[in-house]
Amino acid sequence: MDEPILIIGAGMAGLFTALALGSRGHPVTILERDPPPPEGGADAAFEGWNRRGVGHLRHSHAFLARLRSIVVERHPALHQRLMDAGCQELTFASGLSPAAAARYRPEPGDETLTVLTSRRTTLELVLRQYVTELPGVTLRSGVNVAGLAGAMKNGVFVCEGLRLDDGEVLPGLVVDAAGRSSQSFDWLAEAGVVVPEEEEDAGILYYTRHYRLLPGQGEPERGAVPGAGDLGFIKYGVFPADNGCFSITLAVPEIEEALRKAVMHPETFDALCAQMPGIARWTDPARSEPVSKVFGMGDLRSRWRDMAPGDKPLALNLFPIGDGLVRTNPLYGRGCSFAAVTGELVAQTLEAERDPTARAVAFSQTLKAELRPYYEDMRTQDRAAIRRARHALNAAYRPGFKARLVKSFTDDAIAIAIRRDPALLREFMRGFHMLEDSRAWLKRPGNAVKVLGAWATPRAMKRQWYPAKLGPERVEMLTTVGVDPQEDPRRLGFA
Numbered sequence: 001m002d003e004p005i006l007i008i009g010a011g012m013a014g015l016f017t018a019l020a021l022g023s024r025g026h027p028v029t030i031l032e033r034d035p036p037p038p039e040g041g042a043d044a045a046f047e048g049w050n051r052r053g054v055g056h057l058r059h060s061h062a063f064l065a066r067l068r069s070i071v072v073e074r075h076p077a078l079h080q081r082l083m084d085a086g087c088q089e090l091t092f093a094s095g096l097s098p099a100a101a102a103r104y105r106p107e108p109g110d111e112t113l114t115v116l117t118s119r120r121t122t123l124e125l126v127l128r129q130y131v132t133e134l135p136g137v138t139l140r141s142g143v144n145v146a147g148l149a150g151a152m153k154n155g156v157f158v159c160e161g162l163r164l165d166d167g168e169v170l171p172g173l174v175v176d177a178a179g180r181s182s183q184s185f186d187w188l189a190e191a192g193v194v195v196p197e198e199e200e201d202a203g204i205l206y207y208t209r210h211y212r213l214l215p216g217q218g219e220p221e222r223g224a225v226p227g228a229g230d231l232g233f234i235k236y237g238v239f240p241a242d243n244g245c246f247s248i249t250l251a252v253p254e255i256e257e258a259l260r261k262a263v264m265h266p267e268t269f270d271a272l273c274a275q276m277p278g279i280a281r282w283t284d285p286a287r288s289e290p291v292s293k294v295f296g297m298g299d300l301r302s303r304w305r306d307m308a309p310g311d312k313p314l315a316l317n318l319f320p321i322g323d324g325l326v327r328t329n330p331l332y333g334r335g336c337s338f339a340a341v342t343g344e345l346v347a348q349t350l351e352a353e354r355d356p357t358a359r360a361v362a363f364s365q366t367l368k369a370e371l372r373p374y375y376e377d378m379r380t381q382d383r384a385a386i387r388r389a390r391h392a393l394n395a396a397y398r399p400g401f402k403a404r405l406v407k408s409f410t411d412d413a414i415a416i417a418i419r420r421d422p423a424l425l426r427e428f429m430r431g432f433h434m435l436e437d438s439r440a441w442l443k444r445p446g447n448a449v450k451v452l453g454a455w456a457t458p459r460a461m462k463r464q465w466y467p468a469k470l471g472p473e474r475v476e477m478l479t480t481v482g483v484d485p486q487e488d489p490r491r492l493g494f495a
Helices: 012-022 042-048 065-074 076-084 120-132 184-190 257-262 266-274 277-283 335-352 356-392 401-420 422-432 445-456 459-465 474-480
Strands: 005-008 028-032 088-090 115-117 137-141 145-153 156-164 169-171 173-176 197-201 204-213 228-230 235-240 245-253 288-290 295-297 301-305 318-320
Touching (some): 005 012, 005 156, 012 120, 012 137, 012 335, 042 120, 065 115, 065 335, 120 137, 145 184, 156 173, 197 356, 235 277, 245 266, 245 277, 245 356, 277 288, 301 356, 401 422, 401 445, 401 459, 422 445
Parallel strands (some): 005 028, 005 173, 028 137, 173 318
Antiparallel strands (some): 197 301, 204 245, 204 295, 228 235, 235 245
16 A cells, blocks of 8 residues: 555654554654654653653653553564663563562463563654654654645545645645644534544642662562552552663642642652652662652543544544543553554554545444543543542541442452452453453453452451551651641532
């Protein structure tokens, strides 16, 4: 197929789509408004790459097994380049607690549950270099797209290419990978096409700081307290990266206004980390030193846009992808995996279908089948987290029977079962890594029996499988770091 393909944006979605298309021999032109990366390697990219179109460029990233599998299976040379650039791989076994590790028995397929980790700038730099070396792929930096070329025909917008701000018109099929700043939906609206969408707040804000291990120091061994957890009023995670670097992300509920303001101060950020055993061993000044300011990120929303409601396409020869089409809470680390999967879906759809209408319908149907379960699962978890954050600020709150039952099933059944049974954890992680529907593992009768068995086990007999204390209670932690834990209950709607 020799039809020209134009991709707006050279972020993860654009690059993975170009990778999928270019490796199959399609002629691709990527149009990127930001400048190219600076000369040098991974550190130069992290410190100096200006990517105003990627607000989360310097936030923590971990690349799930679904993304890694695409790289390993279809692009082994790219995988080797990532390893040569200092990226790490975290295996299923390496993520087990000491108690679970003692029960672990390797099985074929465990290698597929491997996480690829690095700074976002490192992976994007290597991916960009690799993609632009593919025959037929061209990347133009510093280019601003002014609009879609095309017209309405029988109530459907037929895209014919792109108009640039200098007046140039490029013909071709268009993939919009511009992310959150995508303008395609505005351009469609101007043409008379309104794309239906679902949207709601994720309920949190992100704060990230980067660190580097000191000379002679290594990453701490896995301990009883995990490197990621949820204290209700704050979530935390450690993200090992490349070349001795790692990052810490603290996710703070929107409702925690005082904490949100204070955490932007590096000294408060580090003081919070020091109170949580799962990350204090990483940020210990004897082990590592901070190498960045605290990066904040807000406007975290879930969004699903439907380009073919009821299997009736709203536009032809136009494929919005990435955060512009489907967007979820980055807490679950699925954004880049969504991008990689969608890029493959674009390539598969274009090769399987020649008719523009058939392409639009097939892409929409496959996208829903592949991504919708994860979107709905994450949205449900976000809603529950928002409720928990509100309850944490209300001293008078007392959970009802249903709330207590749900919490017990989560804490005393599911969590206990997967902590003490590596085989069950393996099943759970397949959903987490997008290798199957994230809800499928619990629907299997054998797994459900294990979970119910854990629930029925007296608490005293499963005491060792409850998690160690993740950190202080809210009032104690906030007071220790100098944040006023008191909130006006009237503002929160409690009185």
